[in-house]
Amino acid sequence: MTADDKKAPQGELLHTDFTNNMTYGEYLALDQLLSSQTLLSGHHDEMLFIVIHQVSELWMKLIIHEVQAAISSIRKAELQPAFKMLARVSAIQSQMTQAWDVLSTLTPAEYMEFRGKLGRASGFQSYQYRQIEYLLGYKTPHILTIYEKDPELHSLLKTAYHAPSIYDAAIEALARAGFPIDRHLLKRDYSVTYTGDPTVKAAWMQIYNDVHAYWNLYQLAEKLMDVEDSVQQWRFRHMKTVERIIGFKVGTGGSSGVQYLKNVLDHRFFPELWDVRTEL
Ligand code: HEM
Incomplete structure (x- = not known):
C-alpha cells in the first residue's frame, strides 16, 4: 500500500496515486473521445x-x-x-x-x-x-x-x-x-x-x-x-x-x-x- 492509496467507505483499498501509472481515461483516449461532440445548434437534442x-x-x-x-x-x-x-x-x-x-x-x-x-x-x-x-x-x-x-x-x-x-x-x-x-x-x-x-x-x-x-x-x-x-x-x-422523424421529406444527402x-x-x-x- 502506498501513502496515496485510499480506503473506500466500504473498506475496499483503492489505487489513487497515478503519478507513474496509466489511468483508464488515458488508455481509452477519453479526452479525445469525449470532446468530439460538437453541437452546431446548441439545441439540447442534438x-x-x-x-x-x-x-x-x-x-x-x-x-x-x-x-x-x-x-x-x-x-x-x-x-x-x-x-x-x-x-x-x-x-x-x-x-x-x-x-x-x-x-x-x-x-x-x-x-x-x-x-x-x-x-x-x-x-x-x-x-x-x-x-x-x-x-x-x-x-x-x-x-x-x-x-x-x-x-x-x-x-x-x-x-x-x-x-x-x-x-x-x-x-x-x-x-x-x-x-x-x-x-x-x-x-x-x-x-x-x-x-x-x-x-x-x-x-x-x-x-x-x-x-x-x-x-x-x-x-x-x-x-x-x-x-x-x-x-x-x-x-x-x-x-x-x-419515416417517423422526417416523414417523406428528401434526405440531407440528396436522395x-x-x-x-x-x-x-x-x-x-x-x-x-x-x-x-x-x-x-
Ligand atoms: C434523425 C435521424 C436520421 C435521419 C432523419 C436519417 C435520414 C437518412 C436518409 C434520408 C438517408 C438517405 C440518404 C439521404 O438522402 O440523406 C439516410 C442514409 C443513411 N443513414 Fe441515416 N438518418 C438518421 C440517422 C442515422 C443514424 C443514427 C445512422 C447511423 C450511423 C445513419 C446512417 C445512415 C447510413 C449508413 C445511410 C446510407 C444508407 C444506404 O445508402 O443504404 N442514419 N439517412
Missing part, C-alpha cells in the same frame, strides 16, 4: 443525434475489424475462427439495431430545431458503412467519388472496393471442398457486385440437402445469413425511424429519403442463400 451516430460508427469499426479477419480465416480454410468472429459481428449488429429505440425518442419537432445545421451531411456518406457493404460484396462506387478529396481514405476504400468479399471467400471454400464452381468466378473482377451463379446455387443446394455431410459449410452459410438478416433488420429500423431507404432493402448480399430457401 447531443443525442451526435452520440448515436458516433456509437454506431464505433460499432462499425469493430465489425470491419472482425469481418476482415473472418475473410482471411475463410481464405486460409480456417472456418472455426471465422464462425467465432461472425457470431461477434451478429451480436454487435443487434446492439446497432437496438440503438434505433434510443433515436426514436427524438421527435420531428426536436429534429427540425437543428436539421438545417447539417447542410448536406448524411449517413449516406458514412465510409465505414460502405466499407462494410464492400466486405459483404455490395460494391456501389459513388462513395469513392465523395472521398476523392482525402487520398488516404480514398485509397483505403478503393482497396476494399477491389478486394474479394466474404461471399467470394465462401465461394472459394465451396470450390476447395470439391464443388464444381465455374472457374471464372474464382478470378472475377471483385469490384463488380456479385449477382448469382447456377454453380454456386447447386453447391449450396447440395449442402442444405445433406447438412450432416457438409456441416462446416452449412454452418458458414447460416452464419452469413445471420449477418445479412441483421443488416436488413438494421436497414428496416433505419427506414422506419427516418428521395424514405423511398430510397425502402429500395435499398431489396438488395441481397448472398443471393443463392436466399434462393435455396425457396427450392428446398
Whole structure:
C-alpha cells in the first residue's frame, strides 16, 4: 500500500496515486473521445443525434475489424475462427439495431430545431458503412467519388472496393471442398457486385440437402445469413425511424429519403442463400 492509496467507505483499498501509472481515461483516449461532440445548434437534442451516430460508427469499426479477419480465416480454410468472429459481428449488429429505440425518442419537432445545421451531411456518406457493404460484396462506387478529396481514405476504400468479399471467400471454400464452381468466378473482377451463379446455387443446394455431410459449410452459410438478416433488420429500423422523424421529406444527402431507404432493402448480399430457401 502506498501513502496515496485510499480506503473506500466500504473498506475496499483503492489505487489513487497515478503519478507513474496509466489511468483508464488515458488508455481509452477519453479526452479525445469525449470532446468530439460538437453541437452546431446548441439545441439540447442534438447531443443525442451526435452520440448515436458516433456509437454506431464505433460499432462499425469493430465489425470491419472482425469481418476482415473472418475473410482471411475463410481464405486460409480456417472456418472455426471465422464462425467465432461472425457470431461477434451478429451480436454487435443487434446492439446497432437496438440503438434505433434510443433515436426514436427524438421527435420531428426536436429534429427540425437543428436539421438545417447539417447542410448536406448524411449517413449516406458514412465510409465505414460502405466499407462494410464492400466486405459483404455490395460494391456501389459513388462513395469513392465523395472521398476523392482525402487520398488516404480514398485509397483505403478503393482497396476494399477491389478486394474479394466474404461471399467470394465462401465461394472459394465451396470450390476447395470439391464443388464444381465455374472457374471464372474464382478470378472475377471483385469490384463488380456479385449477382448469382447456377454453380454456386447447386453447391449450396447440395449442402442444405445433406447438412450432416457438409456441416462446416452449412454452418458458414447460416452464419452469413445471420449477418445479412441483421443488416436488413438494421436497414428496416433505419427506414422506419427516418419515416417517423422526417416523414417523406428528401434526405440531407440528396436522395428521395424514405423511398430510397425502402429500395435499398431489396438488395441481397448472398443471393443463392436466399434462393435455396425457396427450392428446398
Ligand atoms: C434523425 C435521424 C436520421 C435521419 C432523419 C436519417 C435520414 C437518412 C436518409 C434520408 C438517408 C438517405 C440518404 C439521404 O438522402 O440523406 C439516410 C442514409 C443513411 N443513414 Fe441515416 N438518418 C438518421 C440517422 C442515422 C443514424 C443514427 C445512422 C447511423 C450511423 C445513419 C446512417 C445512415 C447510413 C449508413 C445511410 C446510407 C444508407 C444506404 O445508402 O443504404 N442514419 N439517412
